[in-house]
Amino acid sequence: MNMEATDDEKSTTLSSSRAGRAVTLLPTYLTDARAVQKYCRSTAPEGALQLSVAENQMLEDLLVPALTKFSSSRDSFPADAIYYQPTHGREPLRNALTNYLEGLLDLDKDANGTLDPEGIVVGAGCNAVLENLCVSLAEPGQGVMIPLPYYAAFEFDLGSRAGLEVVPVPTMEHSSYDSNSSSSSSPPPEAYYLSRAALDAAKQTSIEENGIEPRILLISHPQNPLGICYPPHVIEETIEWCRDNKIHLISDEIYAGSVYQKDTADFSSTLKVASSSPSPDETGLGLGPYVHLVYALSKDFALSGLRVGVMYSENQEIRLPLQKLNDLCSVSSHTQNLVEDMMKEVSPPSSVHWTQGFLEENQRRIRERKDAWQSCLKELEIPHLDATAGLFCWMDFSEFLPEEGTPSERERALYLELLQEHGLLFTPGDSMKNELPGFFRCVFTAASDHEFELGMERLRKYVKEKRA
Amino acid sequence: MNMEATDDEKSTTLSSSRAGRAVTLLPTYLTDARAVQKYCRSTAPEGALQLSVAENQMLEDLLVPALTKFSSSRDSFPADAIYYQPTHGREPLRNALTNYLEGLLDLDKDANGTLDPEGIVVGAGCNAVLENLCVSLAEPGQGVMIPLPYYAAFEFDLGSRAGLEVVPVPTMEHSSYDSNSSSSSSPPPEAYYLSRAALDAAKQTSIEENGIEPRILLISHPQNPLGICYPPHVIEETIEWCRDNKIHLISDEIYAGSVYQKDTADFSSTLKVASSSPSPDETGLGLGPYVHLVYALSKDFALSGLRVGVMYSENQEIRLPLQKLNDLCSVSSHTQNLVEDMMKEVSPPSSVHWTQGFLEENQRRIRERKDAWQSCLKELEIPHLDATAGLFCWMDFSEFLPEEGTPSERERALYLELLQEHGLLFTPGDSMKNELPGFFRCVFTAASDHEFELGMERLRKYVKEKRA
Numbered sequence: 020m021n022m023e024a025t026d027d028e029k030s031t032t033l034s035s036s037r038a039g040r041a042v043t044l045l046p047t048y049l050t051d052a053r054a055v056q057k058y059c060r061s062t063a064p065e066g067a068l069q070l071s072v073a074e075n076q077m078l079e080d081l082l083v084p085a086l087t088k089f090s091s092s093r094d095s096f097p098a099d100a101i102y103y104q105p106t107h108g109r110e111p112l113r114n115a116l117t118n119y120l121e122g123l124l125d126l127d128k129d130a131n132g133t134l135d136p137e138g139i140v141v142g143a144g145c146n147a148v149l150e151n152l153c154v155s156l157a158e159p160g161q162g163v164m165i166p167l168p169y170y171a172a173f174e175f176d177l178g179s180r181a182g183l184e185v186v187p188v189p190t191m192e193h194s195s196y197d198s199n200s201s202s203s204s205s206p207p208p209e210a211y212y213l214s215r216a217a218l219d220a221a222k223q224t225s226i227e228e229n230g231i232e233p234r235i236l237l238i239s240h241p242q243n244p245l246g247i248c249y250p251p252h253v254i255e256e257t258i259e260w261c262r263d264n265k266i267h268l269i270s271d272e273i274y275a276g277s278v279y280q281k282d283t284a285d286f287s288s289t290l291k292v293a294s295s296s297p298s299p300d301e302t303g304l305g306l307g308p309y310v311h312l313v314y315a316l317s318k319d320f321a322l323s324g325l326r327v328g329v330m331y332s333e334n335q336e337i338r339l340p341l342q343k344l345n346d347l348c349s350v351s352s353h354t355q356n357l358v359e360d361m362m363k364e365v366s367p368p369s370s371v372h373w374t375q376g377f378l379e380e381n382q383r384r385i386r387e388r389k390d391a392w393q394s395c396l397k398e399l400e401i402p403h404l405d406a407t408a409g410l411f412c413w414m415d416f417s418e419f420l421p422e423e424g425t426p427s428e429r430e431r432a433l434y435l436e437l438l439q440e441h442g443l444l445f446t447p448g449d450s451m452k453n454e455l456p457g458f459f460r461c462v463f464t465a466a467s468d469h470e471f472e473l474g475m476e477r478l479r480k481y482v483k484e485k486r487a
Numbered sequence: 488m489n490m491e492a493t494d495d496e497k498s499t500t501l502s503s504s505r506a507g508r509a510v511t512l513l514p515t516y517l518t519d520a521r522a523v524q525k526y527c528r529s530t531a532p533e534g535a536l537q538l539s540v541a542e543n544q545m546l547e548d549l550l551v552p553a554l555t556k557f558s559s560s561r562d563s564f565p566a567d568a569i570y571y572q573p574t575h576g577r578e579p580l581r582n583a584l585t586n587y588l589e590g591l592l593d594l595d596k597d598a599n600g601t602l603d604p605e606g607i608v609v610g611a612g613c614n615a616v617l618e619n620l621c622v623s624l625a626e627p628g629q630g631v632m633i634p635l636p637y638y639a640a641f642e643f644d645l646g647s648r649a650g651l652e653v654v655p656v657p658t659m660e661h662s663s664y665d666s667n668s669s670s671s672s673s674p675p676p677e678a679y680y681l682s683r684a685a686l687d688a689a690k691q692t693s694i695e696e697n698g699i700e701p702r703i704l705l706i707s708h709p710q711n712p713l714g715i716c717y718p719p720h721v722i723e724e725t726i727e728w729c730r731d732n733k734i735h736l737i738s739d740e741i742y743a744g745s746v747y748q749k750d751t752a753d754f755s756s757t758l759k760v761a762s763s764s765p766s767p768d769e770t771g772l773g774l775g776p777y778v779h780l781v782y783a784l785s786k787d788f789a790l791s792g793l794r795v796g797v798m799y800s801e802n803q804e805i806r807l808p809l810q811k812l813n814d815l816c817s818v819s820s821h822t823q824n825l826v827e828d829m830m831k832e833v834s835p836p837s838s839v840h841w842t843q844g845f846l847e848e849n850q851r852r853i854r855e856r857k858d859a860w861q862s863c864l865k866e867l868e869i870p871h872l873d874a875t876a877g878l879f880c881w882m883d884f885s886e887f888l889p890e891e892g893t894p895s896e897r898e899r900a901l902y903l904e905l906l907q908e909h910g911l912l913f914t915p916g917d918s919m920k921n922e923l924p925g926f927f928r929c930v931f932t933a934a935s936d937h938e939f940e941l942g943m944e945r946l947r948k949y950v951k952e953k954r955a
Contacts, residue, residue: 032733033776038623038808045811079566086564090821096554098547103791143611147815154648155506179812180622180648265500308501323571324820340506343513344647347615348815351822352792353558
């Protein structure tokens with residue numbers, strides 16, 4: 020009996036190469052962060068403030084009583100929830116989500132049509148439904164185009180099991196912004212917009228230089244980490260390019276309910292832009308086979324612990340495969356019932372859905388934090404995008420970059436300085452493949468009021484010292 | 488804008504080949520079954536009795552009040568359950584499962600050691616944790632050996648996304664049973680036992696004839712569909728063969744709590760047999776890297792709707808990958824808390840765990856059904872294995888096979904006759920790759936008392952007609 024393998028055999032007998040590869044796809048900047056003591060008011064007042072994970076910690080006062088109510092709103096555990104469920108989700112939940120999404124995404128019955136509940140798949144998180152959607156659309160080794168900068172975990176979600184390659188889509192050189200000009204200021208929002216030119220170039224580079232055939236374009240809309248929305252004309256151009264090129268467009272609208280600056284955001288769901296008034300007696304939005312949506316409760320409702328993701332597509336070819344593949348990542352019937360009750364709850368006396376009231380209050384709170392954070396940035400003259408959606412602000416710290424090293428080395432030095440010497444943990448742009456070094460994402464909702472105030476104080480101190 | 492693809496383009500632009508392949512891996516016998524009207528006492532009294540899906544419908548009277556209690560046992564929704572959880576499961580749940588599994592699998596602290604809670608991964612169903620375990624152990628295109636007959640859905644679970652090939656392990660020709668002898672009766676349990684000879688032969692065939700390298704041996708223990716347990720000496724020989732051949736042994740013990748005939752079953756968990764008394768101050772069973780367990784609540788607790796699967800391994804190389812991959816199929820914190828409370832519940836006054844009392848009562852009920860079903864089979868002189876575990880009985884209907892056709896065609900004709908003319912839906916052995924035609928699995932727990940009685944009545948009538 021030989022239970023110990025030699026070093027040589029290790030990679031072949033104890034684990035698969037994909038197990039090892041999966042781990043390498045995880046964002047590495049968090050390894051540095053884990054080595055640093057975290058802030059605690061009583062025990063570690065000098066510890067680092069975690070402002071890099073996209074969570075919203077300002078909602079417990081609303082969520083705890085509401086979830087307590089929804090999780091005990093049925094007199095007894097429903098007997099039918101004991102057994103196997105439809106693999107793509109219980110019908111009453113899918114119907115409730117249909118209704119919720121139509122409101123959230125501002126779909127008009129006459130102009131856009133209605134969602135088809137059979138096109139909805141409810142799975143264990145946005146990453147789970149996204150993975151299955153991509154598995155159903157692309158072969159291993161094919162590419163998923165993603166505009167820069169992008170949510171770092173997409174590389175793990177799409178690469179680890181589905182075997183897909185992320186194809187970066189740089190946008191700056193195709194915009195009017197010139198980062199090489201000596202007089203150039205920080206990039207404006209337009210520098211990050213998608214365009215036919217940017218998409219054509221990225222596709223060509225992928226095929227010709229890397230031998231990877233792109234099959235999917237994945238956009239995050241509202242954009243994470245930028246905190247802005249692509250304007251409707253950009254979405255329209257993107258949809259047309261995808262249909263022309265027979266490339267699948269997946270719109271990740273996980274922050275659709277966190278558009279808090281409605282006066283300037285100009286958010287239009289990709290589903291709304293892509294819909295073509297179908298005949299009134301049909302269900303569906305007339306999206307055709309190339310436009311798909313993913314959503315989840317993790318951001319707008321801060322319920323990342325519930326692992327509830329939603330996928331919507333009108334592509335008939337992938338419908339059955341997606342429903343069946345979802346058997347490998349289904350949500351418990353118990354939690355499906357909770358979410359159904361949450362989606363259906365109507366608050367008296369105004370007969371408004373609980374979800375709507377919750378999102379409005381959440382948007383108010385995010386806006387308040389955003390205003391305070393951006394006021395601080397303005398006071399310190401740190402360039403940043405004017406955030407309108409999401410939980411974060413995109414900041415240009417390039418003036419603080421050290422002179423020496425490659426762009427990545429320079430940014431890493433700045434990241435470590437902020438983290439280790441000033442207790443500020445932001446998401447570094449390099450981990451999101453940003454085109455220019457020195458940019459950081461601040462998640463201003465991932466903190467208590469006290470921690471948030473302390474974060475601004477530390478930032479002021481940092482800037483003062485650096486400029487002294 | 489071109490939204491319609493031509494027929495030629497369809498397979499390349501609208502969906503991936505793996506989406507199409509996934510659907511082909513699903514068991515096909517259910518397609519016939521779906522076309523037949525199901526039994527309903529009031530509206531379809533001639534409809535078919537569904538005795539083919541491994542569910543236990545005899546427990547609602549116990550489960551509904553218990554789950555109602557567990558799902559409201561906390562005063563309010565715990566605030567920490569809102570946010571991201573450890574990807575392999577909340578620590579209190581993994582600790583509770585450690586304790587539960589040690590009892591269930593009869594692990595003795597002194598002789599076997601204790602489970603390491605960090606080796607436990609809680610994911611969205613047994614299929615979900617099994618898939619990730621196999622992904623972490625084998626490359627796409629490599630093989631998973633499974634003894635015949637096997638649970639048909641393994642082909643989907645292992646093939647659809649993980650890209651693994653099922654390598655059948657026939658056992659009969661390596662046993663003393665001779666199916667070709669004119670005097671041969673129905674195969675005894677021993678004919679289905681694993682042996683070094685059967686494993687060597689299957690491995691060789693796989694490599695030499697099919698070019699598939701087996702990396703994993705997956706056993707179902709207690710065995711589904713046979714309803715029996717492999718005796719300890721078979722498990723021991725199997726473990727040794729795996730370690731000698733550096734092939735990973737995954738023991739699927741999802742029916743470990745449904746061993747109802749303790750006097751004759753002789754069940755020993757693979758973990759118990761594989762453990763090597765470790766030093767008392769270490770955690771773990773000393774399993775080494777080649778022995779792994781999967782389990783779930785779907786069978787022993789009839790809670791297939793909760794999608795709670797459990798994986799246990801002491802292989803350090805796959806620990807981090809498995810924990811991270813599980814992020815793609817996590818269980819909601821809400822349901823994790825319910826299961827934790829269920830695992831911890833102690834019933835006064837005897838201080839016995841609720842789980843233990845529940846399993847004992849469940850075993851009593853299954854045994855009662857088994858006794859009644861096997862009495863009926865004996866009365867009718869239908870050969871069958873004497874079931875000791877699980878929810879089913881393995882029956883030899885080969886005397887009723889028509890003369891004409893291939894073995895598969897003959898069995899399919901018999902299956903359709905039972906289904907369409909006699910309203911009896913059993914799982915056909917051919918769908919589970921059984922070596923001989925004419926065998927069926929009857930899930931005698933998937934019915935109300937009335938339906939169960941009716942099933943026996945219909946079977947008596949069928950046999951009488953056929954032998955007339």
